[in-house]
Amino acid sequence: MASLFRDRTLGYSRRDSTTAASAAVSTMSLGSGATSSSRFSTSSSALSPLPSPFPDLTPSLSTTDLQETAYEIFVASCRTSTGKALTYIPSNSSDRSPSPSPSASNTNSSSPSMQRSLTSTAASKMKKALGLRSSSSSGIKRTEGSPGSGGKPKKPVTIGELMRIQMKVSENFDSRIRRALLRITAGQVGRRIESTVLPLELLQQFKAADFTDQREYDAWQKRNLKVLEAGLLLHPHMPLDKSNSAAQRLRQIIQAALDHPIETGRNNESMQVLRTAVMALANRSSDGSLFDSCHWADGLPLNLRLYEILLEACFDVNDEASIIEEVDELMDLIKKTWGILGLNQMLHNICFSWVLFNRYVATGQVENDLLEAADSQLAEVAKDAKTTKDPSYAKILNSTLTAMLGWAEKRLLAYHDTFDAGNIESMPTIVSIGVSAAKILVEDISNEYRRRRKGEVDVARSRIDTYIRSSLRTAFAQLMEKADSSRRASRHQPNPLPVLAILAKDVGEQASKEKEIFSPILKRWHPFAAGVAVATLHVCYGNELKQFVSSITELTPDAVQVLRAADKLEKDLVQIAVEDSVDSDDGGKAIIREMPPFEAEGAIANMVKDWIKMRIDRLKEWVDRNLQQEVWNPQANEGGFAPSAVEVLRIIDETLDAFFLLPIPMHPALLPDLMSGLDRCLQYYVSKAKSGCGSRNTYVPTMPALTRCTTATKLWKKKDKTLNTKRNPQVATMNSDNSSGVLQLCVRINTFHRIRTELEVLEKRIITLLRNSESAHVEDFSNGLGKKFEISPAACIEGIQQLSEAVGYRIVFHDLSPVLWDGLYIGEPSSSRIEPFLQELEKNLTIISNTVNERVRTRIIADIMKASFDGFLVVLLAGGPSRIFTQQDSQIIEDDFKSLKDVFWANGDGLPVDIINKSSTTVRDVLPLFRTDAESLIERFRRSTLETYGSSAKSRLPLPPTSGQWNPTEPNTLLRVLCYRNDDAASKFLKKTYNLPKKL
16 A cells, blocks of 8 residues: 655744653654664753652663654554554655655545644643743744754654654654554554554564664664563553463563564564464453453553653653643644553543653752643542542552652651742642642542541641641751851850840741741641741740750849740740631630740749849848847947948848849839848848847836835835836846947937838839839839838838837836936935936936937937836836825925926927927826825725726725826726825725735
8 A cells, every 4th residue: 555645734833831751751863874772862951850650660671662662652543543554754855845755655544633734823722721831932943963954953844743853753763663554554454553562563564674784673673572571571451370371472482582683574483473472462351352452552550651751742852841832732642542552531640740740840840830730730630539449540649649749748848948039939839739649649549538537637737737847847956056056156256145045036037937938828728827837936946945944043144035035936926826816716726725835934033033032041141140240339330320231221222233134024023022022131130130129118117016015125125126127038138248228229229210211212213223124114113012112111110119118218217227216205205306317317318319310319309208207107106115205295296297397398409398298198197196185085096996896896995906007097096196195094094995004
């Protein structure tokens, strides 16, 4: 059949693409004397593809072998439906018009698809659907470097010739294939190509004489035999029984032929034996019947590997990252190989997804539209995966998606290292591919998933969650290394930042970057991507901070810097998490639960409290040590107060300064703790300073029961004419070293006053320090609590009161006791009046006035006055058996009391009159009793006693107890006036009522 098959011309402009194929296609330019090993020459631009997801083929089949076989299948599959062979138009025709093939007759029944002409106006629907951009280059020129062409750019005029150029097939090789197909078709008119074992038929069509030399022929024969071995023995369409005789025979034939080439040709006996074995295997079926089609290249994964090579032809030979514009027509022809390769649309979708994806990887990962096309194609794969449960398909799907997922996850598990400003555009697509692959693998392939309710697993969210956590842990580790390096680099600079402070700043910047750059991308698959990210960073930093805090033994500037930085970081991270989770069902509680508080403020607070405790303990120790050495010398300084007080106030002032110099964010919050400690120390100082100094009660005497009876002489012994006093043993000890003498007591009083005054100054200074503190707020000044001394001022006031009374009663009842008790009104009142006591009293008042601070002078003088008035009454009412008064002595007594008051009035320079009058009230009320006659006193005593004791006192008046609280209506006071009255009526009444002696 000598028919001439013509090609119609068609032109397309190619465009760039963004993905790359998974295997390198070598190219060749053949001359007439080229061997089969050089039919394809290596491309000048080396690709870097991923390993193929399809299982390895026999190592005896090289990439060139597979490429040649794939091209042969392509050409054979594109023959006419009538079974007539394909026409080849030599590409060196000068006018691009059809010319007859050397072995073809003139006919117009050639393949319409292969003969379709190329035009430059067509637009690829496939590229548009996949989102692939057009190439920046124009025209469809492709370089054919065969001898005779001179390497000049030439235009392919038909789809068939375009495919030859795309696969870098030489004209010579292409011509031989077409001649063979014409011969095969001529002998098998009406048969489909699927019913032909192409390598077998090719072996039968050519002999050594058809090749330029023996080496080319041998290589060609070996390739076809290896293809038969791969398709029928190594990767058969159906599983092969090891005992199959045809298989054993074919294996022997191929092994022998690989060592010693067999003679080929149509009527050769060796070929007949080979044909018998081959056809027996190619036509096998599961039930033993013969197929209409031959299965020699449709076994997995051989068919997929061959198809992968064909799909790679869709990429421009001059621009490996670009798919040609004519891809629609070319793909239509490539799909015609499905019959021989046993493929379908689902397997095509898998292969095409892989080829697009792998070409993107192989060409440097720069053409994002190719990556997007792979992602789009993967969406079709996802649909297919849900419609079939074929195990062979699932196996291929699993291996392909695993390879894609592995590549994607290698980048996504550390996406901070993978993506930057230059390639961030590719991240959404890579994430989409990773998530899509994972979902198909889990939801459509995993048996474990099928056994569970699908609602239990959100594959996309789970994967994104994993990517975020993994990548940020890696990024955090890198930030730690960076922070450590920064610390080392700055160690010689003043005040270098601690590592964790640097790290906190870097982590905060990382969180902001995450929120602005990565989270918006990942939010498509995980609604709380930013929350997960900051939670991960929070945990990572928290682990480091926890170790740091556990190693801190004292409050240092480095420790505070770290904790403050950590506190700021935590607030920033929590803010991001809250903002990201605002629309969540739980309001972000789940994310927040993943962020256990750093408690940095708590750690700082605890360390500051330890610092405060240490300072307070030291101050207390200082107080103990220095008060033991304090002599309370009035000449120690001009102010007449103790040097120890000056020192303790200085230490407190320094402590406050040191506290506000601490670089902490919580001065207002911790100030009350410091104030409380200092307050207690000052209270302790006051308490220790007044300890053992006695009080009013220390010097007030114990009143005797009565002084008119014989037992009275026992109470008032000659060797101690003073009243019996309650002396504190500690006071006695202090008296021995004179540390609690009147002047020393005055120094203590001055000291307490000085402390109280300085506390007011300190409180004002604290407010100033607080205002200057960076952590202070307006509300910190609205409430004075925590900024004032509370117990120490009261202790000072109480101490001043106690010691002031002690001074007064000590002077009157102790220091002036010889003058008062041994002199006043002893014997005859008119001859032992108060003047000597007043002289000594004035001397003491002068010394005290010159010693005490003027702010407390009035109080001390007033307390001396009160003690003097009380002493005057005690002499009158409990002065012992040496004293006796007549009614006429009342005037002497009243005049002496007036003189006593005048000492304190001091002609207006002393105490105010109202204070004198108030303090003298009791004396003024009692003195009239000394002017009253005995009968009246007795009657008033009876009436008062009855009022006090009721009807039980009518028959016998009870002896009233001594209270020491003198009052003109009080029975004991009235009775004592009667006991000291030198009067017969009084003596008789006392004798009759209480059997007291009549004589004193």
